[in-house]
Amino acid sequence: MTYSQSVLDGDRLALARLLTQVENDSAEGRAALIELFPYTGRAHLIGVTGSPGTGKSSLVNQLTLHYRKTSGKRVAVVAVDPSSPFTGGAVLGDRVRMRDLSGDPGVFIRSMATRGSLGGLAQSTANMAQVFDAAGFDIVIIETVGAGQSEVDVARLAHTTLVVEAPGLGDDIQAIKAGILEIADILVVNKADRPGVENAEKALKSMLELAHPAQRVFKHHGTYMSESVPANKVEAGLWIPPIQRTISTEGRGIVELADAIARHLTHLTQSGGWAIRERARLEVELDALIRETLVSRFRETVPQQQYEDVLERIVQRELSPWEAVKMLMQK
């Protein structure tokens, strides 16, 4: 039996094995992705990002527990941690905070290393999420690496993005900088029992008030992907990210957070935002595949020796990279 058939049948070992194949981008993994693609597009993808130590893993633990207790929904978690830039190795420690989820067959947690990717996710995270989607998980939670300011890839993958903050991490100047806070559909102030929680919340609130509320635009390879809504629909189409306080070690604020996520999902389906995001995500994926295919096709036509020679001439400053590309492409 093929991987994809076993995965569709609910075989957990096959699922784990397939995830490895997909992560390694093997031929088997690719073949299975093709077979599974028609079964995808159903799961609610929830991204969780934020600085290291803000409590992302603990929050994912609590949120998953909540979903398992209150609904029959099956939950998959993809937890990403960084690879060493020097050795390629990694210590993946997110499971330490998710021990409460052990023993529940409706939960599947998979840790992965970034393997050199910089956007807070790994190259194959989107494909891993697709496998879980096809395997029938209703909710797929994607936890990024501890992300600082510009690791925003998760917003292109997830339907709902949570940005997790904690008291004491920065002032209102941090909050008006571009980047990670902009991608939040829901802002979470975790560790809300710590001093400084009012200040953290105030900084986020003032940031939201400064933001242009009527549209959200993604800069997307040169063209602007606008998510603006027609004027007559502003009322229905407007989503202002709520700020949710949580204390995940005690499980407080989790019910309210889950409600906010549910409201966002309703908003997405009613405003058409779901379709827009799906389209944008698949477009990014298609573009990446085209780029990759063109590059490998191109490299096949250029002998390695010639490539090395041209590179050497660039190093010697005899040739600029722009001229080099022109030269290589012309033949």
Next chain:
Amino acid sequence: MTEKKIRVLVAKPGLDGHDRGAKVVARALRDAGMEVIYTGLRQTPEMIAEAALQEDVDVVGLSILSGAHMALTPRVMELLKANGQTHVKVFLGGIIPDEDLQRLKEMGVTGVFGPGASTEDIVRDVRMALAG
């Protein structure tokens, strides 16, 4: 790009709370380019087998300093087998008396490392076990 990374689960079953050794080993395997999943203290054999399955690891390293290795290890081995993960190599570290070594080997444990074992030896043995 097909690249096969060695994935290792480092787990602490049982009730002792000393994870310094497990962390040193995790770090050494990381520095050897492996992906190490660390699950924290006080794991049951069931939790360990479940994590090994979900993470599709090649190796499970158990760190036990409580003396309960003769009870915990066979249970982990059984569960791995029940889950179909017969290819997974199991290593043991901690305080393991010499007289238990033979029986652990018979259970299918690939290697045992006690106090003073060098991390280089551990990395080498893990690589060899997977190559051979």
